Amino acid sequence: MALAYTSFDELARLAQEAGTTISALVLADQARELETSQEALLARMEADLDVMAAAAEKGLDPGLRSASGLTGGAAARVAGAREQVCPGRFARHLAVALAVSECNAAMGKIVAAPTAGSCGILPGAVLPLLEDGTVTKDQAARALFTGGALGMVIANKASIAGAQGGCQAECGSASAMAAAVLTELWGGTPAQCAHAAAIALKCLLGLVCDPVAGLVEVPCVKRNASGVANALCAAQLALAGVESAIPCDQVIAAMDAVGQAMPCTLKETAKGGLAATKRGAELKKQLQGEQK
Amino acid sequence: MNIFDIIGPVMVGPSSSHTAGACRIGRVARSILNDQPVRAHISLCGSFAETGRGHGTDRALVAGLLGMDSDDARLPDALELAAAAGLEVTFDTRDLPGTHPNTAVVELEGKGGARCAVRASSVGGGNIRVDEVNGVKVSFTGAYNTLIILHTDEAGAIANVSGYIAGQGVNIATFACDRETKGGSSIMTVEIDGVLTEEQLDHLRALPAIHTVVQVKRI
CATH class of the missing domain: 3.30.70.260 (ACT domain)
Structure with a gap:
């Protein structure tokens, strides 16, 4: 029977009972749904990983700037920093998330995951593990099916659009997807994947979408870095056996309710939050002056 | 919905609505003209007018007019490529009360003399809706x-x-x-x-x- 993608807890339970991973269930289901082979789907996901890697490379160019000039170069700074509060691979996760997001802002090619505004978080989670050989490309591509399945559940039961649910729906969803992917890649059980997703989404609940001048730049680029850090945190907790007191599906429902309660000024209209600050208004005015 | 609607589409940034959707509007306008466009006048309305430049909406629309897909790496250079291809493009901004916030009006003239005027909106996630063709109200997405x-x-x-x-x-x-x-x-x-x-x-x-x-x- 085809999977409905309306409950992530149910997906985790089905995988747990079948003694397999969430991604294996989803991959088999999607092959049936799209009337193609699992190999073809994996090849397509690997091609998406290639696009993500190319975007990261472009975004790491220290000279890269967006058309507005608001963003660019942050990834290169983090990648080249000597002082490391976040040692080793952790800083690399942040740099890659920034890089892909800055590539997006500079009109580079990206994979929306789930949206363009949150496109740095999944690559930020996965690519560093590929770069240092911790996981193979095949493993990474497979695990992304777990993240994609969670994204489908969120899209079905809540929203992945900032205009509907605020940033929690975009970067929050991406961070939860990344947490589930990381947990599976690090050998976590399906139940732990669901806990990781729940923890990640909980920690970004209520995050508003308040882009300065309406552009996918400030604060979006930095929220991609914090989104991947949040995913790493959630995966680490879940792998250690920490459980979310609220099940994943109910956190998703809470996210939907919070999104509906959120005023329109905080849902991508650029009329509230950081967009409405003194500096935010100045930048908008400045950019509109250039446009005319 | 399938897995690649979530991990995807592959697109040139920065915005699925203001860039990928705008490119699709250009493509559908070219398709309606059914000729090689030589002159285009594009009116940007609502949010397209306000934040279009920062999102590359102008370039994405022209890329679509040139027949590019929203994942074409040449999209950012569309204005220069149009000039080289003999497509003359002019822009203005317009107030169209009652229309979707992300709306463009594209008036085209083709090499063989064909003309058309298309009003379309970018309704989210790169999806579009054509609202008017040659002054007559329509409603279709270009998905079929x-x-x-x-x-x-x-x-x-x-x-x-x-x-x-x-x-x-x-x-x-x-x-x-x-x-x-x-x-x-x-x-x-x-x-x-x-x-x-x-x-x-x-x-x-x-x-x-x-x-x-x-x-x-x-x-």
Whole structure:
């Protein structure tokens, strides 16, 4: 029977009972749904990983700037920093998330995951593990099916659009997807994947979408870095056996309710939050002056 | 919805609505013109007018006019590529109360003399809706092959068209019809699951009361 993608807890339970991973269930289901082979789907996901890697490379160019000039170069700074509060691979996760997001802002090619505004978080989670050989490309591509399945559940039961649910729906969803992917890649059980997703989404609940001048730049680029850090945190907790007191599906429902309660000024209209600050208004005015 | 609607689409940034959607609007306008565009006047409305430049909306629209997809790496250079390809483009901003916040009006002139005016909106996630063609209200997304049929409002015109399409074994997914006045000029918008050949389109054109038939290829 085809999977409905309306409950992530149910997906985790089905995988747990079948003694397999969430991604294996989803991959088999999607092959049936799209009337193609699992190999073809994996090849397509690997091609998406290639696009993500190319975007990261472009975004790491220290000279890269967006058309507005608001963003660019942050990834290169983090990648080249000597002082490391976040040692080793952790800083690399942040740099890659920034890089892909800055590539997006500079009109580079990206994979929306789930949206363009949150496109740095999944690559930020996965690519560093590929770069240092911790996981193979095949493993990474497979695990992304777990993240994609969670994204489908969120899209079905809540929203992945900032205009509907605020940033929690975009970067929050991406961070939860990344947490589930990381947990599976690090050998976590399906139940732990669901806990990781729940923890990640909980920690970004209520995050508003308040882009300065309406552009996918400030604060979006930095929220991609914090989104991947949040995913790493959630995966680490879940792998250690920490459980979310609220099940994943109910956190998703809470996210939907919070999104509906959120005023329109905080849902991508650029009329509230950081967009409405003194500096935010100045930048908008400045950019509109250039446009005319 | 499938997994690649979530991990995907592959697109040139920064915005699925303001960049990828804008590119699709350009593509659909080119498809409606059904000719190589040599002149384009584009009006940006609402949020397209306010934040368009920062999102590359202008370049994305022109990339679409040149036939590019929203994942084409040449998209940021579309304005220069248009000039090189002999496509003259002008822009303005316009206030169109009551329309979707992300709206563009594209007026095109083709090499063979064809002309068209298309108003379309980017409705989220890179999806678009065409709202008006040559002054007549329509509603289609470009996700299907779409027939735009200008005809005279008279009895049997719709039955003839739908009957012919059915006879060719092609399923109609959605159908809409709107007229200016009773007995005046009217427009059918027909989204189909299959595709019609040029020969089949000629047959439609020869039906009574039918003036023009354009097939907008799925984008």
